[in-house]
Amino acid sequence: MKKKIIVLGTGFAAFRFLKKIDISKYEVIVVSPRNHFLFTPLLPSTTVGTIEFRSIIEPIRNIDNITFYQSYCTEIDKANNKIICIDTDTGTRFELGFDYLVIAVGEVTNTFNVEGVGKYALFLKELSDARKIRTKVVECFENAYLPGISEEKRKQFLRFVVCGGGPTGVEFAAELNDFIEDDVKKKYPEISKDVEIILVESRNKLLATFDEKLSEYTMKVFQRQNINLLMNTYITSLDENKIFLSNGDTIDYGLLVWATGNTSTELVKESGFELNKQGKIITDSFFRVKNSQNIFAIGDCAGIENKNLPATAQVAQQQGVYLAKFFNDGLNQTNEFEFKSLGMLAYIGDSKALADTSQYKGTGFKTFILWRSAYLTKLVSLKNKVLVIFDWVKTFLFGRDISSF
Amino acid sequence: MKKKIIVLGTGFAAFRFLKKIDISKYEVIVVSPRNHFLFTPLLPSTTVGTIEFRSIIEPIRNIDNITFYQSYCTEIDKANNKIICIDTDTGTRFELGFDYLVIAVGEVTNTFNVEGVGKYALFLKELSDARKIRTKVVECFENAYLPGISEEKRKQFLRFVVCGGGPTGVEFAAELNDFIEDDVKKKYPEISKDVEIILVESRNKLLATFDEKLSEYTMKVFQRQNINLLMNTYITSLDENKIFLSNGDTIDYGLLVWATGNTSTELVKESGFELNKQGKIITDSFFRVKNSQNIFAIGDCAGIENKNLPATAQVAQQQGVYLAKFFNDGLNQTNEFEFKSLGMLAYIGDSKALADTSQYKGTGFKTFILWRSAYLTKLVSLKNKVLVIFDWVKTFLFGRDISSF
Incomplete structure (x- = not known):
């Protein structure tokens, strides 16, 4: 039976991972409150109508042979290899077991607790x-x-x-x-x-x-x-x-x-994983979460230990592609991730x-x-x-x- | 000085009137909570994305040399030839005097008071x-x-x-x-x-x-x-x-x-004008409101006395065009409005x-x-x-x- 990967998120890191992952080798489930990928670099253009909203999004369901659930993941149960989801719209609660978990939930806007x-x-x-x-x-x-x-x-x-x-x-x-x-x-x-x-x-x-x-x-x-x-x-x-x-x-x-x-999401804050000073989940150079074997983190919510990469779409994309290849090659020791700035x-x-x-x-x-x-x-x-x-x-x-x- | 026409509404009747009215002869002010014309016959196509929302609307401000105020008209003061507007967003209250008033506010969906x-x-x-x-x-x-x-x-x-x-x-x-x-x-x-x-x-x-x-x-x-x-x-x-x-x-x-x-809007219900059985403002064949000299009503909110026309975009459009011509020709007695069904x-x-x-x-x-x-x-x-x-x-x-x- 194929091993099951759960991916949390539909941003740049997750999207590139999903496009590259070999679904003949893995069963892939995606959980995110957002059912589409958004090309954020052009988002400012949509605020005044230079570009229309729907021109820069791509439904996740357009990727063949993956399963998508539109829901928040509220808890990661590391001990039992499962996640707990609560759908805010219907109030439905469900659990999903995984062999591998890829956390790519991004970040949320930082209000710095400024009043108002x-x-x-x-x-x-x-x-x-x-x-x-x-x-x-x-x-x-x-x-x-x-x-x-x-x-x-x-x-x-x-x-x-x-x-x-x-x-x-x-x-x-x-x-x-x-x-x-x-x-x-x-x-x-x-x-x-x-x-x-x-x-x-x-x-x-x-x-x-x-x-x-x-x-x-x-x-x-x-x-x-x-x-x-x-x-x-x-x-x-x-x-x-x-x-x-x-x-x-x-x-x-x-x-x-x-x-x-931006700053960490609630899920990351309360994940129990070790976070760096920016509140990002600390991983090794293969994006394995510190002190974990089968949980990975990529994109804005993750930070490679002792390495400081900008929190940009470019970095997230390259990480998604790298991690998918790492999975496709059977998770064997390989070259560390290296960011090539364009x-x-x-x-x-x-x-x-x-x-x-x-x-x-x-x-x-x-x-x-x-x-x-x-x-x-x-x-x-x-x-x-x-x-x-x-x-x-x-x-x-x-x-x-x-x-x- | 040019006579001032106030038009209430931005639907089919109002839009056609505004496109045809001769602004060299009249000063034209439009008041409506909606700052665009909507081509309603294609509205059902937008509910599932066959057509995009912005493809079937036209900003009222694209019509040259008219003044537009985005606001509700809450009261028509017939005795003093003015309207009272309250803008729901800002709470601003203002009055506008008119020489002629054209009511083209359409109707609202009829819930038949069905609970829920x-x-x-x-x-x-x-x-x-x-x-x-x-x-x-x-x-x-x-x-x-x-x-x-x-x-x-x-x-x-x-x-x-x-x-x-x-x-x-x-x-x-x-x-x-x-x-x-x-x-x-x-x-x-x-x-x-x-x-x-x-x-x-x-x-x-x-x-x-x-x-x-x-x-x-x-x-x-x-x-x-x-x-x-x-x-x-x-x-x-x-x-x-x-x-x-x-x-x-x-x-x-x-x-x-x-x-x-559909059914009458609050404004029409409380206008004090004589309404027909369908709740529409009764007018003569030149769209002059009954017992009024300088107030007109066209489109879905109006009904010619002893004449029953369908409440369609086609009728409203033809009425708008007719009334604009009637104004442009100096409001002289002319041929009565006749609906030509296409x-x-x-x-x-x-x-x-x-x-x-x-x-x-x-x-x-x-x-x-x-x-x-x-x-x-x-x-x-x-x-x-x-x-x-x-x-x-x-x-x-x-x-x-x-x-x-």
Whole structure:
């Protein structure tokens, strides 16, 4: 009988693992609350409709011959080699036994326990987050347009705050700015002058993981685009209307997107596995969880002991592929995992992008074309590629849709 | 100074009026909680993803030189020629004065005060309804697939009930059946045999407004497609799990879509205007509201005195065009409105449609092509046409997306 692998998660690490695992050798069961893979690098583009939501997802059930259960795993019973799942929708509780467990549950947005974030800020991690942002952005414009609104209130509705100067925060600010330049100025001409985008970053630079020059270039481009940068500043708390800053100032805001990085899920926190300082499950170089024989962890939720890899899609993908090969080859001692960096890309608005690779460091429109081509290549299905190209053409020809529903 | 027209609504009647009204002669303000026009004839196709949501809407702000306020109108102050609006999102209250008022607010789904409908049934009138249905349908399949589920419970999740055998109910049942045949059988093969679609209709025929033969043909096609028809039956009440029928039976259901027709909005009910037996505002043949000089009503919310027109998109559109011309011509006595029926079309699944026009009564695949061509022609923008064609091709090539978010 085939050995049974349970995979927790449907992100980059899990998806690549599932695409590569040899189902003639293993029975594979996937458990995740999300029934699709999401191509997160293009998620910021969906918040304003440059790309549509369904263009960057792929149902897990499209992978042949695996079993998928849409449910949360709430507990890992290491002693008995089983997991316990509770489906939040139906309340169904069930257990699944495994021979091997692959934990690839990723992380959740870190609120740093800042008061009000969970209640009033929007995140940008799942498609449902992007949809909330898209709805809220249009609502802000519609509200600001109402005749009964004071000037002060109107300006508040049109003050968009982004917390976090990493790739997610920067790309969202860039997309929002494109939306305002390309669409809002046409559709809401009377109020477009009152729009303000503010980016709050606790350090003194944006995109800190990028080359120094590219980081500086981004700050210059943002300043030219009238994105207000509040550097060396952080948010201490917020309520429904006001953001309180570390420098004592307050901001009356219409929308706050919180993109300050991630932290462990409850499952990982309470797993009983040894975690590193970042709260990631410690594994060896073959992704075997410390002090465990048949449990593996890959992607953002895992950290190889004494090795520090960035928590990116690229790393997660390569780990998924590596681990699948390791399984397919019978779990025999082999070469340790080695991350091959393909470099980093980021979109910074106005048809400009950054590339930071070993061969090429570039900016501007040419790099924007590279950015689009690279992600197009990386999309996981022909359908995704066709849809994303179509969306880009559609946005170019017809603009972004401001309908709200 | 130009006279000011306020238009309430963004449906077929209002949209056509707005496209035709001469803005060199009038100042035009539109008030509606919905900031887009929705092409409702294709709404059932969006519930399972044959067509995407944004492919059949057009932002009202795309119409040049009109002012749009996204808000509810809560009161019409006839004596002082003004309306009172309360924006539900911001709580803003404002008043707008008018020289002419055009009421085109449509209707809302009629629950017939059946207990449980408001709480547990889904409607199919707006895009947000279609989105709820699409999410719920996939949830039903994911829930039914869970390992901890009893056979009884699984069958309940997979029992889809449609209440109402008019065009909306029939087309939704047809689309759902297509989805099951084309996609579910591939993606959820183990449970697809347990799926059941039940259509409940209080009369003894489906599509009662269509030619008798076409109505009978539809019933035969549905029976062949394993859609269970419960004729001469109505729903007396429902709770979270059970539907209670007029014949004493009960149905354990997973999803109920309620499509039994429409009734007046609160605004119309409390407008103080004289209403006809169907609760519609009584107008003369020029759509002037009875006992009023400068207030007009068109579309589903209006009824010409002693004349009975169907509450369809076709009628509403022609009324919108007529009234705009009437305004453009200076409101002078002219020919009365006359409805020119272009016939009726309905999709009944499996690439089959019905056509009931004066020249042609047809069924089957050829009529399906006619159905698609006709609606493609009727879509209100080039963008919509391109998107809908693209969606049809996409569904044909790649199937419907079962991702849920």
